[in-house]
Amino acid sequence: xxxxEAELKAKTVKDLKEIxxxxxxxxxxxxxxxxxxxxxxxxxxxxxxDAGLEDELxxxxxxxxxxxxxxxxxxxASGKHxxxxxxxxxxxxxxxxxxxxxxxxxxxxxxxxxxxxxxxIKPAAGTAxxxxxxxxxGGGKAADKTLEEQVKVLERGIKYGTCSEADKAxxxxxxxxxxxxxxxxxLALDKVELTDPDKMAAREKKFGKPxxxxxxxxxxxxxxxxxxxxxKPIAAPASAADDDARKKARLERFAKEKx
Numbered sequence: 001x002x003x004x005e006a007e008l009k010a011k012t013v014k015d016l017k018e019i020x021x022x023x024x025x026x027x028x029x030x031x032x033x034x035x036x037x038x039x040x041x042x043x044x045x046x047x048x049x050d051a052g053l054e055d056e057l058x059x060x061x062x063x064x065x066x067x068x069x070x071x072x073x074x075x076x077a078s079g080k081h082x083x084x085x086x087x088x089x090x091x092x093x094x095x096x097x098x099x100x101x102x103x104x105x106x107x108x109x110x111x112x113x114x115x116x117x118x119x120x121i122k123p124a125a126g127t128a129x130x131x132x133x134x135x136x137x138g139g140g141k142a143a144d145k146t147l148e149e150q151v152k153v154l155e156r157g158i159k160y161g162t163c164s165e166a167d168k169a170x171x172x173x174x175x176x177x178x179x180x181x182x183x184x185x186x187l188a189l190d191k192v193e194l195t196d197p198d199k200m201a202a203r204e205k206k207f208g209k210p211x212x213x214x215x216x217x218x219x220x221x222x223x224x225x226x227x228x229x230x231x232k233p234i235a236a237p238a239s240a241a242d243d244d245a246r247k248k249a250r251l252e253r254f255a256k257e258k259x
Contacts, residue, residue: 023038
């Protein structure tokens, strides 16, 4: 059936699509495109085959357009991206190995400095940044902090099983040295406290002078007052001769016991 342009333009798009399908023309596009396709088929019936061919070609084109998305998923599943990740991980492993080799090449002092910088540990003895031990008030030297740190390091090594027998012996020696230093410091502080005039004056101001200050402890009057205060019997002060006799008798008694 042959249609005129006026007849086709008077119809709706829906009607034009149905006519185009009947004639084998392209049934897609706007109204003007549908009219042109129908007129072309009406004027040349051989064009219907070409129009049908165009419709068949349009569908594969749409499928090919959707193919890249599926292809991307297929590429991801094929392991191409994974190979890139593996390459990067291998590079990181190589860098890590290089760092380990670099650390092994350092000396003990350099390792200690790096560890101190990383964890905020005070530098050990022998380093340039090691601070000297502080002195006590009475001139006694305070316990060596670096010695304490060495003891802690060895104790930690024994705890985690990284110390040898030689390290254990060294630990015992360091412990004795540290204990001797602390005892020396304690004695020095006690001496300062007992002989410091300022502290003695403050104690005297707080508690008052002792009754026996500047007096002979064997004074009969002093012994009498003490006996009256505490209810103890008054004992006569021992003379030097009595002391010598008592010492001689003690020596003789112990000499007999030994035999």
